[in-house]
Amino acid sequence: MQPSPPAPTLNCTQCGGELHPDESQIFLTCPYCGATVYLDKAHVVFHWYVAPTLNETQARESLMRWMAGNQTVKDLDRKARITAQAFQYFPVWYFKRGSREQEQIELQPAAATSVTELRHISIPAGDLRPYEASLEAQSLAPSVPLEAATSWAMQGAGAGVQVLESALVHIPLYTFKYVYQNQPFTALVEAGTGATLANIYPAKAEAPYLLAGGVTALVFLSLAALPVLGSLIGSESGFTVGLTICLGLGVLAVPALLALAAWVAAKV
Numbered sequence: 500m501q502p503s504p505p506a507p508t509l510n511c512t513q514c515g516g517e518l519h520p521d522e523s524q525i526f527l528t529c530p531y532c533g534a535t536v537y538l539d540k541a542h543v544v545f546h547w548y549v550a551p552t553l554n555e556t557q558a559r560e561s562l563m564r565w566m567a568g569n570q571t572v573k574d575l576d577r578k579a580r581i582t583a584q585a586f587q588y589f590p591v592w593y594f595k596r597g598s599r600e601q602e603q604i605e606l607q608p609a610a611a612t613s614v615t616e617l618r619h620i621s622i623p624a625g626d627l628r629p630y631e632a633s634l635e636a637q638s639l640a641p642s643v644p645l646e647a648a649t650s651w652a653m654q655g656a657g658a659g660v661q662v663l664e665s666a667l668v669h670i671p672l673y674t675f676k677y678v679y680q681n682q683p684f685t686a687l688v689e690a691g692t693g694a695t696l697a698n699i700y701p702a703k704a705e706a707p708y709l710l711a712g713g714v715t716a717l718v719f720l721s722l723a724a725l726p727v728l729g730s731l732i733g734s735e736s737g738f739t740v741g742l743t744i745c746l747g748l749g750v751l752a753v754p755a756l757l758a759l760a761a762w763v764a765a766k767v
């Protein structure tokens with residue numbers, strides 16, 4: 500019988516102890532120091548999770564507040580129909596990169612997602628807890644290799660900047676699918692902070708505001724032209740007549756234009 504070649508040595512990130520994982524085992528607790536680590540090919544990194552502070556009802560309330568807010572189209576909270584919701588611990592690669600001058604946290608989704616906004620959530624270091632095996636059933640396994648994520652995280656980094664630390668973090672995410680005007684959308688609620696994330700959503704339209712502003716400018720420009728026209732037609736008396744009409748119509752136009760602006764604000 501041929502002896503099998505020795506497996507590459509893997510050492511604990513925290514204590515340096517030699518790890519001997521079973522084949523296909525990726526989530527691991529160090530037998531020497533108890534650190535939770537993740538094995539990505541030949542790399543051993545710390546494995547953390549962020550505990551949810553919101554339950555499902557609170558996550559839904561957080562979504563509703565975002566839908567009722569200023570970014571989204573008016574009454575989205577009442578007009579959108581939520582079609583599905585699910586909870587999962589989603590994997591992100593967590594990099595501390597920096598130079599001697601400054602350090603910075605970079606996040607990269609460690610699994611496929613349409614919501615790349617995920618990169619911009621904030622994970623305070625104090626919220627990181629050692630990953631627990633009991634969360635595995637609710638956790639999505641990473642599918643983006645650490646090395647690929649590292650090279651993305653280092654894109655645009657200046658000279659002298661390097662990755663000081665990398666870790667795998669499972670973050671608590673509620674995924675909501677909803678339909679608005681027959682179009683499907685996805686929004687995520689990060690259950691650590693309650694932040695709502697979405698790349699594409701029914702946004703407030705700008706066109707009606709621009710149109711109302713344009714109408715207002717046109718009306719006042721036309722009114723201002725009246726005295727000028729008057730003076731061209733009938734010199735001094737023409738100017739007075741033109742000015743009188745201009746002021747008279749102006750007094751009428753102001754409330755009408757204000758009403759238009761209010762109507763647009765209420766509709767959009």
Ligand SMILES: [Zn+2]
Nearest residue numbers: 511514529532
């Ligand atoms: Zn250890």
